[in-house]
Amino acid sequence: MASTVASLSTPANFAAADVLPRRKAAVAGRVWFPLAALRGGGFAVRSTGPATPPGISDKVSDSIKKAEETCADENVSGECAAAWDEVEELSAAASHARDKLKENADPLESYCKDKPEAAECRTYDN
């Protein structure tokens, strides 16, 4: 299943990550990626939320595979960009789906968000 606990703060996970040499930052039109980020230098990923619905999760992983295949030969074509754009679109959809699940996870929470003064929503210090 998708979205199991992934702690980016564990450096071991990304020790083998492809690290861009710093001088590439000077190349026009290239995205500069922080070196520490690629080494896993301390990003904290909150992974306590619900898992992505399997339907979308499968689409995301399929789209990544397809994008990697499409871009294998040459990665400047429109097809390659379109393939990675599809990955972005599906990743965003997956994230929205997780947010929706989180919002609807507890009906009392969502009710109390609108009516914090209702008797069943009040909290007392003592």
Add this chain to the structure above:
Amino acid sequence: MAICSAHTTTSLYSPCTTTVSHSSGFRQKQVIFFTSSSRRSGGGRRHGGARTFHVSCSVDKPVVIGLAADSGCGKSTFMRRLTSVFGGAAEPPKGGNPDSNTLISDTTTVICLDDYHSLDRNGRKEKGVTALDPRANNFDLMYEQVKAIKEGQAVEKPIYNHVTGLLDPPELITPPKIFVIEGLHPMFDERVRDLLDFSIYLDISDEVKFAWKIQRDMAERGHSLESIKASIEARKPDFDAYIDPQKQYADAVIEVLPTQLIPDDNEGKVLRVKLIMKEGVKHFDPVYLFDEGSSITWVPCGRKLTCSYPGIKFAYGPDTYFGNEVSVLEMDGQFDRLDELIYVESHLSNLSTKFYGEVTQQMLKHADFPGSNNGTGLFQTMIGLKIRDLYEQIVAERAGAPAEAAKV
């Protein structure tokens, strides 16, 4: 003979404004409740004298706001903050397509411009174009429908389904009080741009975009740092060509950068955020720090207020942005405690709040949203208040009354 016009208090919460012209010089405040017909004549006959009675619902003519940003750059969070400032929770249309991208609250309707894709996912794949490419979008339809809504007409808007990648049957959109169009291209087409009463661009630096997408996607099966990096790089040429240039047209730009408080920081956790506010925009009076028009650097942490590491630093001053005069407010660092936020709010002016502490209250209400402890949340909330103010000024102006914007 005196002519006076009475009007209801223009607020987001009153459904309609009424303008009564009559000859008796009588001043009155009225709220008209009506069901189907939008006009009631003779509503106040007992006052005597000839009168015309116009009920102009603000529902008739929405104020139109544009929000531009790349995918995964915080548009949804911004929309949640914005609709919260306007009052009431924004929900997807009830009983409609569960994959609808629209959000509706009492006052506001937010539509996603992806719904105007002319090419669905397969079409884009065949032609080798991304969704960022104007060729994948139907700007004629976008213009026609936004214009119709602005004129008070309902439209049947297509729905782009982000899960299937197909265009679903359309949904009915009726004119709200505030109509927000959010997406990749709200300011791309000149005709659409001209319909906007206010526009915002979220400008996320490459470093921060990468950090945010890692947070969003790393837990997703199939994703890796390489795939996240490849996706950003592959989309970048089209982003630079079609999305980024829109920021020159925005009335407000929220720029998100890595912090300068921690030397060589590239964790992307602490942020430096700039709010660039265009000068001379009708109904929009920029927020300022201490002294309007001066250049100021302010570190609020010291003897009176102690802050947690790495502290907070503000800057404010005039500047130019794409040849336009702007005011820039900058916040580096993050709030760790409530008293830090209140202290900062009390030193900002022109916030368009209705009571002291409203910014803080809004921030606390949504403490669970991303960015609630830094400049992204603060500036998004401030822009929300500015849009509320802008709306109230426009409605007051339409009602023929001088705008009395509540300012704290």
